[in-house]
Amino acid sequence: MxxxxxxxxTPLHPRVLDSMMPFLRDCWANPSSPYRFGHQARDAMEKARERIAKRVGCKTTELVFCSSGTESDNIAIRGVAHALSSKGGHIITSTIEHPAVLDTCKALERDGFRITRLPVNRDGLVDVAMLEASLCNETILVSVMHANNETGAIQPIEKIAAITKKRGILFHTDAVQSTGKLPLHFDGLGADLITFSGHKLHGPKGIAALFVRTGTPLAPVISGGGQERGLRAGTEHVAGIAGLAEAVDMAFEExxxxxxxxxxxxxxxxxxxxxxxxxxxxxxxxxxxxxxxxxxxxxxxxxxxxxxxxxxxxxxxxxxxxxxxxxxxxxxxxxxxxxxxxxxxxxxxxxxxxxxxxxxxxxxxxxxxxxxxxxxxxxxx
Amino acid sequence: MDSEPDRKGPVLFYTKAVIDHFMNPRNTGELAEQDTDGFGMAGDPECGDQLKLWIKVHGGRIEKISFKSFGCPGAIATSSMLTALATGKTTEEARSITDDDVIEALGGIPENKKHCSLLGVRALQSAINDREARIREG
The missing domain is CATH 3.90.1150.10 (Aspartate Aminotransferase, domain 1)
Incomplete structure (x- = not known):
């Protein structure tokens, strides 16, 4: 084939599988458990978080683990929408986003948010001038993907980040297709929220993350036991997180x-x-x-x-x-x-x-x- | 026949018969002008699949039938099966072929491809209508 x-x-890399096995086979405790066995799982998870943070260029407290790129997009977009709805109800995205972003925006539109969808040119690049012209006092979030999943076109997100930063508007980018393929440094990229996923870089399915810049207001989408600093409740997928760290390491090394x-x-x-x-x-x-x-x-x-x-x-x-x-x-x-x-x-x-x-x-x-x-x-x- | 999908390759999604008619479509191409008793077209290439279909009728029966298709695998396979079913039938028998007949002959097609089978049935009916109009007009 x-x-x-x-x-x-992408196929799961054998090195990634090996890194996951101890947490499926032996160290399977709940990281929130109060005894040493639980602490072992928590330690492993936090070590993995440190490795990922170091590679992508952010603080460990800025990473929220979740189950998929789609979930990460949802946490970012719905999270900002609900945290800032009293400040304004306008969100800007593009016409070429993944359905995870497009359909989430559509759902918010039904809830009363106003959505602007930026056009792209013949080469599939978002019109930055149009973005600037679309910003208003009501705008609370811009969500434009990094690399398009269908064409591979890399969007001018540094330019977008410069504009949103100047205006004090939050910026989310879905970097699922670019993480591991481009030399990314999350902090330097300028976005406030960045989505990436394990299985696009030879990691396992069922694990992804959202970078949340310190100080970014976000209302939790999934409530429960308060895991991931309250931003994504649910028992952590420790083996997946270990696998994600290995996959990210491998992608950035090579x-x-x-x-x-x-x-x-x-x-x-x-x-x-x-x-x-x-x-x-x-x-x-x-x-x-x-x-x-x-x-x-x-x-x-x-x-x-x-x-x-x-x-x-x-x-x-x-x-x-x-x-x-x-x-x-x-x-x-x-x-x-x-x-x-x-x-x-x-x-x-x-x-x-x-x-x-x-x-x-x-x-x-x-x-x-x-x-x-x-x-x-x-x-x- | 062939309704049990094979556990290998694309037949997981499509039946063997669909793959066969897609890979080796029957009765493709155009009929020559002098051979054409009726021509039919269905679909719109600006909003999806398009099918062109030609028939030659001899002694009241469809002697030759051929098609050309701009379409997905479902459109190609169902059009091919339709031409196979219609060959040798009287025009009245051919007119009564339904999209369900075509789907059944293929051992089923995925739910979201069922609309494809309508193209062939419509094009054949329009070719038979065209033939009747040609006869009326002499």
Whole structure:
């Protein structure tokens, strides 16, 4: 099998699995328990927190562990909305966010919040001037993702952070796709709230975190036993937290050479596809992108048919985000970039990873040219 | 037949018959002008799948049928199965083929793909209507 869907999830690295096993097998106590056995679990969890904080560049008290990137987005957006609703009811986001952000904003809209959704340009980059123009006295939060999950386009979040900071408005960024792929320093990034997740960087599923800058007002979304400084109640997933620390360590240790290698393979994939298949379009090609992601439209055919054709040959790729697979609507990200529905329908996303080899690229290109020409020969367009 | 999904590969989601008709669609391409007794089209490529379908009728029966599709796997497989079901049938029999008949012949398709099967049925009915109009107009 050739797996080119690393933006959906990544395989658990054996080193990460090893780091988790002691907490599943032996040290399984509740970290809140008052005896030594419980303290052991708590110590392990706090050591993991320290390791992560050191890597991503924040204080240990600024990390809140939770179950998924989606939950982390919810804690951030709903948390700020409810903490600051008396100050104002306006939230700014973008049209290309993950459903975890878009649908959370939609839910808040039904509760009476006003939501501005920023457009993007043809390369999938959020319009910063429009952001500035949309800010008002009622604005309490801006939530714009770091790297887009479908196109890989890196949003100008440092610029956004500079603007929100000047105006004293909170800024959340979903960095699920960029953490581990870009040299991030959370404190330096300028955002007040940053979401990242374990399973996108060879960690386990079921563990994610939210960076909460010291002093950021946040109302808890999940109440209960007061864990995670009251911001996310529920017994901590100690093994997951240990695994997340190992995965973050690994990603940051090997980031530079690994990203260079993957970036070269991605460029090679795109070059070979455009050389051997006519009428293609690489989306967001002029934008800065995370090095592993390629989103390509094959004109005149349907992306889902390409994906199934690849699946039959044991190659995993997807049309846009895994979360909306099966949805007959074309990608909201590509439509926001100004592509027609017909163009957007032909999109396939390839997201490479640490297991991707040069030979895989050749195999995939060869498979693609067969599938595309077969589908085009029966296309009614 | 084929209603039990195989525990391997894409057939977890699609039946073997769907994969077969997607990978090796029957009766694809256009019929030549002189062979075409009726032409039908369904769907709108600006908002989803599109299907074009041609029929040749001989002795009241569908002798040749072919299709071209801009569509998802469900649209391609159901169109292919529809042409297989319609071949050799009288136009009246062909007109009574329903989307459920097509889905049943494929051993089922995922719930969110069921609307795809309507395209073929609609295109075939429109091709049969087109043939009747051509006969009326001489």
């Amino acid at each position: 050739i797996y080119l869907d690393n933006n959906a999830t 980031q530079e050479p690994e990203n260079r290698r993957i970036g070269l393979l991605r460029d090679r994939l795109e070059k070979q596809i455009t050389a051997s298949i006519k009428d293609t379009r690489i989306n967001a090609v002029h934008a800065p992108r995370i090095p592993n992601t390629s989103n390509i439209c094959f004109h005149g055919i349907d992306g889902e048919s390409v994906v199934l054709g690849l699946d039959v040959l044991d190659i995993c790729a997807s049309t846009g985000s895994a979360c909306s697979t099966g949805d007959p609507e074309p990608s909201h990200v590509l439509l926001a970039m100004g592509l027609s529905r017909r163009e957007a329908q032909g999109a396939v996303r390839f997201s490479l990873g640490r297991d991707t080899k040069e030979d895989d690229v050749n195999t995939v290109v060869q498979a693609l040219s067969g599938i595309v020409s077969r589908l085009r020969s029966i296309s009614s367009l």
